[in-house]
Amino acid sequence: MKKNTYINELEKFAGQSATLRGWVYNKREGKSLIFLILRDGTGTCQCIINQQDVSDAVWQNASELTQESSVAVTGKVIEDERSSSGYEIHVTDVNVVQIARDYPITPKEHGVEFLMENRHLWLRSQRQWAIMRIRNEIIFAIHTFFQERGFIQMDAPIFTGNAVEGTSTLFETNYFDQKAYLTQSGQLYGEAMAMAHGKIYTFGPTFRAEKSKTRRHLTEFWMIEPEMAYYDLEMNMDLAEEMMAFIVDRVLSRRETELASLNRDTTALEKARKSGYPRITYTQAIERLKSDEMRIMLDEMEDSRKQEDPQLRQEMAELEKEFGQAKKGRKLQIEKRLRDIRVRLEEIEEDLRNIPVWRKSALEKQWGDDLGGSDETLLTMQFDTPIMVYGYPAEIKAFYMKRDPDNDKVALGVDMLAPEGYGEIIGGGQREESLDVLLDRIEEHELPIEAFSWYLDLRKFGTVPHSGFGLGLERTVSWICGLKHVRETIPFPRMLGRLYP
RNA sequence: UCCUCGGUAGCUCAAUGGCAGAGCAUGCGGCUGUUAACCGCAGGGUUGCUGGUUCGAGUCCAGCCCGGGGAGCCA
Numbered sequence: 001m002k003k004n005t006y007i008n009e010l011e012k013f014a015g016q017s018a019t020l021r022g023w024v025y026n027k028r029e030g031k032s033l034i035f036l037i038l039r040d041g042t043g044t045c046q047c048i049i050n051q052q053d054v055s056d057a058v059w060q061n062a063s064e065l066t067q068e069s070s071v072a073v074t075g076k077v078i079e080d081e082r083s084s085s086g087y088e089i090h091v092t093d094v095n096v097v098q099i100a101r102d103y104p105i106t107p108k109e110h111g112v113e114f115l116m117e118n119r120h121l122w123l124r125s126q127r128q129w130a131i132m133r134i135r136n137e138i139i140f141a142i143h144t145f146f147q148e149r150g151f152i153q154m155d156a157p158i159f160t161g162n163a164v165e166g167t168s169t170l171f172e173t174n175y176f177d178q179k180a181y182l183t184q185s186g187q188l189y190g191e192a193m194a195m196a197h198g199k200i201y202t203f204g205p206t207f208r209a210e211k212s213k214t215r216r217h218l219t220e221f222w223m224i225e226p227e228m229a230y231y232d233l234e235m236n237m238d239l240a241e242e243m244m245a246f247i248v249d250r251v252l253s254r255r256e257t258e259l260a261s262l263n264r265d266t267t268a269l270e271k272a273r274k275s276g277y278p279r280i281t282y283t284q285a286i287e288r289l290k291s292d293e294m295r296i297m298l299d300e301m302e303d304s305r306k307q308e309d310p311q312l313r314q315e316m317a318e319l320e321k322e323f324g325q326a327k328k329g330r331k332l333q334i335e336k337r338l339r340d341i342r343v344r345l346e347e348i349e350e351d352l353r354n355i356p357v358w359r360k361s362a363l364e365k366q367w368g369d370d371l372g373g374s375d376e377t378l379l380t381m382q383f384d385t386p387i388m389v390y391g392y393p394a395e396i397k398a399f400y401m402k403r404d405p406d407n408d409k410v411a412l413g414v415d416m417l418a419p420e421g422y423g424e425i426i427g428g429g430q431r432e433e434s435l436d437v438l439l440d441r442i443e444e445h446e447l448p449i450e451a452f453s454w455y456l457d458l459r460k461f462g463t464v465p466h467s468g469f470g471l472g473l474e475r476t477v478s479w480i481c482g483l484k485h486v487r488e489t490i491p492f493p494r495m496l497g498r499l500y501p
Numbered sequence: 502u503c504c505u506c507g508g509u510a511g512c513u514c515a516a517u518g519g520c521a522g523a524g525c526a527u528g529c530g531g532c533u534g535u536u537a538a539c540c541g542c543a544g545g546g547u548u549g550c551u552g553g554u555u556c557g558a559g560u561c562c563a564g565c566c567c568g569g570g571g572a573g574c575c576a
Binding site for chain 1: 502504505506508511512513514524525526527531532533534535536537538567568569570571572573574575576
């Protein structure tokens with residue numbers, strides 16, 4: 001096959017003839033002109049077929065093309081503002097590879113259920129394309145960040161013999177007639193690997209069998225877990241925020257086009273591209289939640305939703321009145337706006353139901369309670385960058401977390417919370433390095449000590465202070481892309497009730 | 502598991518308990534350097550399933566199935 005020319009390198013071929021191979025994204029047809037929007041994986045480009053410039057056979061080929069038909073198009077590359085890529089092809093030849101019949105995803109609007117059933121095809125659309133390229137950039141940034149700092153990537157096993165923290169619900173499998181679980185965290189293995197290499201990170205899938213149906217949950221998601229010997233909590237937090245700032249900076253500088261095509265407001269991201277995120281203790285977080293300022297913020301939220309509702313309803317009534325005598329184009333506009341208003345009204349209704357619950361959860365919070373999703377959202381609303389909350393009550397944290405030497409009730413754990421309501425994207429902390437303390441903790445948590453024999457060896461043979469954290473890839477992608485749901489951040493999401501495609 | 506909203510044409514959605522509709526998509530015809538192109542015509546329905554109330558059910562009631570959002574739990 002002749003060498004391909006890709007749409008994202010068309011500027012090199014300006015004025016020359018080139019052959020693009022790809023798929024028909026859309027087609028507009030006239031009497032003697034066909035406008036083809038071709039996509040090839042690197043971008044989209046408008047191709048113009050003028051009946052006067054091509055043979056009858058080529059014209060015939062072009063008119064038979066349908067959405068998502070595969071095709072090779074040859075023509076002259078011309079700079080033109082009217083094309084999405086800045087260049088267009090004045091076509092001289094069209095070679096059809098396959099004509100696609102009845103492609104289900106039209107360039108119109110579709111519902112979530114339909115799109116999820118067609119995820120294998122949905123991935124081809126502009127928006128999903130942009131998200132996957134940003135996901136890739138984030139993955140590349142993570143590897144670059146750690147590799148440049150001397151971290152070794154080592155992966156933890158996916159089959160494990162025991163439930164690590166004893167709390168989560170895990171997927172159980174039959175491992176040659178023995179019970180095995182799909183990993184919920186590679187951390188304990190990460191600790192072993194850090195004792196061999198100093199600084200390591202794992203990058204792999206993680207599984208949770210919890211029946212969570214929310215925009216932040218998947219049953220299978222990817223987690224990055226660095227683990228470092230001779231690192232305390234503060235060094236751990238420094239690393240976490242440097243990594244996050246590095247990721248954000250990379251995406252902002254290298255995926256501008258993709259962010260723009262997602263309509264992502266980058267002003268919020270700009271503030272996160274440099275490290276120095278606010279750090280507050282768990283105790284300060286509780287104080288904030290119980291404060292007068294929080295109560296006022298919630299009251300204001302409630303009032304603004306209550307005001308917005310009648311305004312939207314009035315606008316809706318006016319639009320519906322106008323609809324009858326509106327022209328076609330205006331009708332489409334009105335329908336779009338009406339849909340947006342309905343979605344917003346549902347959100348308002350839900351917020352108004354939830355705000356009293358959030359208020360109760362926040363204002364009645366006691367030291368020792370865990371922070372819920374709404375508490376995290378309320379806290380992050382007071383900042384415009386990610387924040388780190390550290391020093392949690394030891395009782396609500398895992399057995400391996402080291403306690404504050406100055407306060408036995410406090411564990412040296414840290415969570416990073418993303419702004420704009422995206423919630424926890426990092427969870428981690430300093431690990432307990434003392435054998436005797438760990439033995440006590442395992443007993444307190446009533447965990448089977450046999451399963452942790454190898455883990456305890458790490459404390460017997462040259463134990464050192466060490467720390468690490470877990471970064472949730474999909475939540476990070478979701479925040480950076482400004483998405484409403486993590487299901488769009490992974491090619492084939494696995495969620496409650498979703499195993500196809 | 503619980504709370505909450507929903508399921509009508511291939512898709513997105515309308516329809517006071519009273520003749521099931523529109524736009525898009527598809528097919529045919531027309532028109533245009535078009536940008537979700539536009540204009541005309543046509544085909545397209547077990548209103549998620551089962552039962553009940555009623556002269557009459559897409560609409561009301563009960564149960565079930567499927568989906569959205571949230572709680573708990575978490576990244």
